[in-house]
Amino acid sequence: MRNSFLHSTFNVGKTNPDAKLGYAGSKRGRDGEELKSEHDLPSSIVIQLSAAKSGDDDTDTTNADDDENAFPPIDVPIDTSTTQLEALVNNLLNGDDEDEKKKTQTTPYAFYLSRVSPSGEAVEDIEIATSLMDAIKRANILAAQSSSGASPISTEAVIKITYQPLAVFRVRPVTRCTDTMPGHTDAVLFVSFSGNGKNLASGGGDTTVRFWDVNTCLPKHTCPGHRNHILCLAWSPDATKLASADKNGVVIIWDPTTGKMIGSPIKAHSKWITSIAWEPMHRNKLCERLVTSSKDNLVKIWNVRTQRVIATMSGHSDSVECCKWGGEGLIYTGSRDRTIKVWGAEGPNNGDVGKLVKTLTGHGHRVNALALSCDYVCRTGPFDHTGTAPADVDAAFAKAKERYEEVKSQGPERLVSGSDDFTLFYWHPRESKKPIKRLTGHQQAVCSISFSPDARHFASASFDKKIKVWDGRNGNFVATLTGHVGAVYQVAWSSDSRYLVTASKDSTAKLWQVSDYKKAKETLPGHADEVYALDWSPNGSAVATGSKDRTIKIWKH
Numbered sequence: 001m002r003n004s005f006l007h008s009t010f011n012v013g014k015t016n017p018d019a020k021l022g023y024a025g026s027k028r029g030r031d032g033e034e035l036k037s038e039h040d041l042p043s044s045i046v047i048q049l050s051a052a053k054s055g056d057d058d059t060d061t062t063n064a065d066d067d068e069n070a071f072p073p074i075d076v077p078i079d080t081s082t083t084q085l086e087a088l089v090n091n092l093l094n095g096d097d098e099d100e101k102k103k104t105q106t107t108p109y110a111f112y113l114s115r116v117s118p119s120g121e122a123v124e125d126i127e128i129a130t131s132l133m134d135a136i137k138r139a140n141i142l143a144a145q146s147s148s149g150a151s152p153i154s155t156e157a158v159i160k161i162t163y164q165p166l167a168v169f170r171v172r173p174v175t176r177c178t179d180t181m182p183g184h185t186d187a188v189l190f191v192s193f194s195g196n197g198k199n200l201a202s203g204g205g206d207t208t209v210r211f212w213d214v215n216t217c218l219p220k221h222t223c224p225g226h227r228n229h230i231l232c233l234a235w236s237p238d239a240t241k242l243a244s245a246d247k248n249g250v251v252i253i254w255d256p257t258t259g260k261m262i263g264s265p266i267k268a269h270s271k272w273i274t275s276i277a278w279e280p281m282h283r284n285k286l287c288e289r290l291v292t293s294s295k296d297n298l299v300k301i302w303n304v305r306t307q308r309v310i311a312t313m314s315g316h317s318d319s320v321e322c323c324k325w326g327g328e329g330l331i332y333t334g335s336r337d338r339t340i341k342v343w344g345a346e347g348p349n350n351g352d353v354g355k356l357v358k359t360l361t362g363h364g365h366r367v368n369a370l371a372l373s374c375d376y377v378c379r380t381g382p383f384d385h386t387g388t389a390p391a392d393v394d395a396a397f398a399k400a401k402e403r404y405e406e407v408k409s410q411g412p413e414r415l416v417s418g419s420d421d422f423t424l425f426y427w428h429p430r431e432s433k434k435p436i437k438r439l440t441g442h443q444q445a446v447c448s449i450s451f452s453p454d455a456r457h458f459a460s461a462s463f464d465k466k467i468k469v470w471d472g473r474n475g476n477f478v479a480t481l482t483g484h485v486g487a488v489y490q491v492a493w494s495s496d497s498r499y500l501v502t503a504s505k506d507s508t509a510k511l512w513q514v515s516d517y518k519k520a521k522e523t524l525p526g527h528a529d530e531v532y533a534l535d536w537s538p539n540g541s542a543v544a545t546g547s548k549d550r551t552i553k554i555w556k557h
Contacts, residue, residue, distance in 0.1 A: 041078055041133060041136070041137075041155060042078060042155050043077065043078060044075055044076060044077050044078055045075070045076065045078050045132065045136075045155050045159055046073045046074065046075050046076075046157075046158050046159065047073065047074055047076055047132070047158065047159045047160075047161050048070055048071065048072070048073045048074070048158050048159070048160050048161065049070065049071045049074070049085075049088070049089060049092070049161050049162075049163060050069065050070035050071065050160070050161075050162055050163075051069060051162065051163060051164075052112065052162040052163060052164040071092055073158050074088070076088075076132070078132055078133045078136070078155070079131050079132065079133050080131060080132045081130065081131045082111055082128055082129070082130060082131070082515065085109070085111050085128070085132075085161075085163070086106070086107075086108060086109050086111075087106075089107075089109055089163050090106050090107060093107075107165055107166075107168060108165070108166040108167070108168065108170075109163040109164060109165055109166060110127065110128075110163065110164045110166055110456060111127070111128040111161055111162070111163050111164075112125040112126060112127050112128065112161065112162045112163075112164070113125055113126040113127075113128060113135050113136070113139050113153060113159065113160075113161060114159075114160035114161065114162060115139060115143075115150045115151070115153070116150070116151060117149045117150060117151060118149070118151050123149060123150045124150070124471075124473075124474045124476060125162065126138060126139045126142070126476075127456075127471060127478070128161070129478070129479075129514075129515060129517075130515065130516070132159075136153045136155065136159075139152070139153045140152040140153055142476075164456075166454065166496070166497065166498075167385070167453075167454065167495070167496040167497060167498075169385050169495075169496055169540075170496055170498070171385075171494040171495055171496045171498065171499065171540030172540070172557035173494075173499055173511055173513070173521060173522065173557060174501065174511055174522070174524070174542070174543045174555040174556055174557060175511075175522050175555075175556075175557055176555065176556065176557075177524065177526050177553050177554065177555055178217070178542075178554050178555065178556045179217035179553070179554040180526070180551050180552075180553050180554075181212060181217055181219070181551060181552040181553070181554065182550070182551050183210060183219055183222070183552075184202065184204050184205075184206050184208070184210065184546075184550045184551070184552070185206040185550060186204055186205030186206040186229075186550060187204050187205045187532060187546075187547070187548040187549075187550060188202055188203075188204040188532065188533050188546030188547055188548075188550060188551070188552055189203060189204040189205065189229065189230065189231060189532050189533060189546065190202065190203045190204065190230065190231070190232055190233045190532075190533050190546065191233075191533040191534065191535050191544045191545070191546040191552060192233045192234070192235060192242075192535050193214070193235075193535050193536075193537040193538060193542075193544065194235045194239040194242075194256065195235055195237055195238070195239045195379060195380040195381055195383045195387075195538055196239045196383045196387040196388075196389060196538070196539075197214065197383070197387040197537045197538045197539030197540075197541065198214055198239070198387060199211055199212070199213075199214060199220070199239070199256050200212040200214055200535075200537075200544055200552075201233050201235070201242050201244075201254075201256070202233075202533070202544075202546055202552055203226075203230030203231075203232075203233050203244055204229065204230055204533075204546065204550075205229045205230075206550075207224070207226040207227060207228060207229065207230060207246070208222055208223060208224055208226070208230075209222075209223040209225070209226070209230060209233070209242070209244045209252070209254060210222050210223065211223070211242075211254075211256050211259055212552070214537065214541070214542065217554055220256075220259065221256075221258070221259025222259070223254060223259050223260075223261075225252050225261060225265060226244065226246040226248070226250060226252065226265075227246070227248055227250070228246045228247035228248040228250075228272075229246060229247045230244050230245070230246050231245060231246060231247060231272060231273060231274065232244070232245050232273065232274070232275055232276050233245075233276075234276040234277060234278055234290070235278075235379075236278050236281075236287040236290075237278055237280060237281035237287055237378065237379065237380065237381030237382070237400065238281055238287045238381055238382070238393075238396060239256075239381075239383070240255075240256070240287070241253055241254065241255065241256075241262060241287065241304065242254045242256055243276050243278070243290055243304070245268070245273035245276050245292060246272070246273065247272040247273075248272065249267060249268055249269035249270055249271055249272060249273055249294060249296070250265050250266065250267055250268065250273075251265070251266040251268045251273065251276070251292060251302070252265045252266070253266075253304050262304070263304070263307050264307065266302065266307055268292050268294070268300060268302065268309075269292065269294035269295075269296045269298060269300070270294075270296045271294055271295040271296040271319075272294065272295050273292050273293070273294050274293050274294060274295060274319070274320060274321050274322060274323075275292070275293045275320075275321070275322045275323045276290055276291070276292055276323075277290060277291050277323050277324055277325040277331075278290045278325060279291075279325050279345065280325060280326075280327050280374075280377075280378040280381065280400070280404065281381035281382060281396065281397060281400040282327070282378075282381070282397070282400040282401040282403075282404040283327075283329060283345075283346065285393055285394070285396070285397035285400075286305075286393070287381075288303055288304050288305045289301060289302065289303055289304070289310065290302055290304060290325075291323050291325055291331050291345075292323070293320035293321070293322060293323040293333055294319075294320060295319040295320070296319075297314065297316050297317065297318060297319060297320060297335075298312060298313065298314055298316075298320070299312075299313040299314075299316070299320055299323060299331070299333050299341075299343070300312050300313070301313075301331070301345065301353060301354060310353055310354070311353045311354025312354065313331075313333070313341075313343050313354050313356070315341050315356050315359070316333065316335040316337050316339070316341065317335075317337045318335055318336035318337035318366075319335065319336040319366075320333050320334070320335045320336075321334050321335060321336060321366060321367060321368055321369075322334045322367070322368065322369055322370050323370075324370045324371075324372050324375070324415075325345065325378070326372055326374065326378070326413055326415075327372070327374040327377070327378050327404050327407070327408065327413060328413055328430060329344070329345050329346045330342055330343065330344065330345060330357065330429070330430065331343040331344075331345045332370055332372070332415060332429065333370075334366075334367030334368070334369070334370050334417055335366065335367055336366040336367075337366075338361070338363045338364065338365060338366060338367065338419075339359050339360065339361050339363075339367070340359070340360040340361075340363075340367055340370070340415075340417055340427075340429075341356060341358075341359050341360070342356075342357040342358045342359070342360065342429055343355065343356055343357060344356075344357050358429070358433050359433070360417075360425075360427060360429060360433055360435070361433075362425050362435050362438070363417065363419040363421055363423065363425065364419070364421040364423075365419050365420035365421040365445075366419060366420050367417050367418070367419050368418055368419060368420060368445060368446060368447055369417070369418040369446060369447060369448055369449045369460075370415065370416070370417055370418075370449070371415070371416045371449035371450055371451050371458055372413060372414070372415055372451065373407070373411075373413060373414040373415075373451050373455040373458075373472060374404065374407050374408075374413055374455070375450070375451050376451065376452075376453035376455075376493075376495075376538075377403050377404050377406075377407045377453070378404070379538075380403075380538050381396070381399075381400040381403075382395075382396040382397070382399035382400040382403070383538060384403070385495045385496070385538065385539055385540055386539065387538065387539045407455065410455065411455075411473065412428050412430060412431060413428075413429070413430060414426065414427065414428060414451075414455070414472065415427040415428075415429045416439075416449050416451070416458055416460075416470075416475075417449075418446030418447070418448070418449045418460055419445070419446060420445040420446075422440070422442045422443060422444060422445065422446065422462075422464075423438055423439060423440050423442070423446070424438075424439040424442075424446055424449065424460055424470075425437070425438055425439070426438075426439060426470075426474075426475035436474075436475060437474070437475035439460075439468075439470060439475055439477070441468055441477065441480065442460065442462040442464050442466065442468065443462070443464040443466075444462050444463035444464035444487075445462060445463050446460050446461070446462050447461055447462060447463060447487075447488075447489060448460070448461040448488070448489065448490050448491050449461075449491075450491045450492060450493060450500075451472055451493075452472065452493045452497040452500075452514075453493060453494075453495055453496070453497050454497040455472045455473075456471070456472050456473065456497060457469055457470065457471065457472050457478065457497070457514065458470050458472050459481075459491045459493070459500055459502075460491070461488035461489065461490060461491045461502060462487070462488060463487040463488075464487075465482070465484045465485060465486060465487060465488060465504075465506075466480055466481065466482055466484070466488065467480070467481040467484075467488055467491060467500075467502050467512070468480050468481070469481065469500075469514075469517065478517070479517035480517075481502070481510075481512055481517055481520070483510055483519060483520045483523070484502065484504040484505075484506050484508070484510065485504075485506045486504045486505030486506030486507075486530070487504065487505040488502050488503070488504045488505075489503050489504060489505065489530075489531065489532055489534075490502065490503040490531075490532075490533065490534035491503075491534070492534050492535055492536040492543070493536060494536055494540055495536070495537075495538050495539065495540045496540065497514065498513065498514050498515070499511060499512065499513055499514065499521070500512050500514070501524075501534065501536060501543050501555075502534075503531040503532070503533070503534040503545055504530075504531055505530045505531075506530075507525070507527045507528065507529055507530060507531060507547070507549075508523055508524060508525050508527070508531065509523075509524040509527075509531055509534065509543070509545050509555070510522065510523050510524065511523075511524065524543075524545070524553075524555055526553055527545065527547040527549050527551065527553065528547070528549040528551075529547055529548035529549040530547060530548040531545050531546070531547050531548075532546055532547060532548060533545065533546030533547075533552075534546070541556065542554050542555065542556050543555040543556075
């Protein structure tokens with residue numbers, strides 16, 4: 001089966017003598033290099049496939065010359081699509097297997113063009129999003145225009161391609177509104193699914209927190225307690241607690257089963273709270289610590305069981321707009337003072353908790369948003385896409401640790417910051433105070449950033465009505481998504497990282513497919529006013545949107 005498939009579809013180990021290898025009339029780029037136009041490319045090329053190597057180097061995924069497991073060179077049409085490459089790799093890996101079940105199973109893959117400098121050193125690779133032809137053209141444009149030092153891809157040489165497995169499960173794209181959930185009497189400012197995907201929480205201007213049954217879309221609990229607008233919600237990674245914070249600086253911890261407060265309201269800050277983040281479960285099995293940031297310039301770490309502050313961090317000189325609790329024992333905060341600060345969250349001595357580790361500078365205006373490459377796994381803790389709960393706390397802790405270690409093996413923790421200066425910065429914060437890359441292109445303030453669950457991409461949303469998608473491994477620009485006619489407030493990814501959904505001032509949400517960024521796959525109309533809140537269930541079953549029109553809508557396939 002394997003040999004017949006390969007010889008009928010591709011020429012293994014052979015070159016095509018009839019392929020057009022000349023490039024008459026091609027344009028010239030940097031240093032007089034020839035750039036191949038679409039009409040100058042040959043009809044076939046020779047590629048060599050090898051598995052991407054995981055590790056701390058997230059720009060050089062592999063060198064096929066050094067990989068004993070690289071497949072022999074294969075002659076393929078230059079317009080070979082990613083779907084065809086996926087079929088080829090599955091056949092190469094499973095074609096000779098005697099297990100018939102493995103032969104019929106198809107594993108999805110991502111593919112990358114390996115690039116080198118003129119001296120032969122590896123440089124950032126290029127994702128093959130649609131076809132080999134498009135990727136080669138894009139790589140050669142970048143080689144001519146950028147200062148990365150990469151050589152153009154030569155179609156006369158063997159082209160090295162690496163492949164990396166994607167999520168085996170598939171989330172179905174949301175296409176229609178299945179439920180409209182009234183109840184709030186003011187704008188809905190925040191919606192959030194629990195890590196196991198079984199509960200939805202909402203909060204907004206009417207000062208109530210509401211819990212909803214995801215299966216029936218009926219209200220479970222309406223929870224009074226706040227006395228001002230609820231600005232943020234955050235589920236604990238074990239899905240047993242919800243934290244809410246308001247404009248008066250008050251934090252309340254809720255039990256989603258009963259809808260009752262756990263303890264009393266905590267007067268955490270003197271001004272409104274801008275962000276909440278829980279400590280990841282793989283660092284603390286009891287899920288009893290969280291961090292808050294506020295417009296009073298302070299950041300605080302809390303023990304929710306004792307309701308006592310563990311540390312107060314006072315290094316910022318202006319309002320702290322956002323906070324993240326990373327997977328490696330560090331807390332990140334972004335501020336109106338244009339800086340990002342990195343704080344210690346644990347250590348052998350209590351004095352190490354809340355200690356300033358470093359300050360990251362570079363933005364010319366306030367920092368509005370932060371995103372970490374490990375955000376998704378830290379949020380969902382022990383729960384995979386099935387939402388199945390481990391047997392006990394120890395088993396959940398072990399599962400959360402296992403899931404984080406899998407993400408960690410793919411490279412160092414990466415941080416992206418977005419600002420009112422229209423730019424984003426891409427950081428390896430544990431390793432350096434200097435940004436790896438400055439990302440430009442937005443024409444107004446960046447207000448939301450989100451990494452895909454597999455950390456291969458991140459998306460930024462802006463008041464300029466556009467969404468930009470970037471390569472999560474190196475910060476390279478991938479695509480601009482246009483279609484909204486108002487500011488884009490939020491972006492959220494499907495758990496299989498194949499889709500993203502966006503929420504806008506134009507009263508719509510839009511669905512986008514990663515493999516085709518040319519236009520929105522679906523427009524999700526129905527709200528009567530601006531869409532402020534957005535989340536995609538970790539189990540992939542539904543998207544929730546919350547609006548100024550005081551309703552929540554559930555979207556499914």
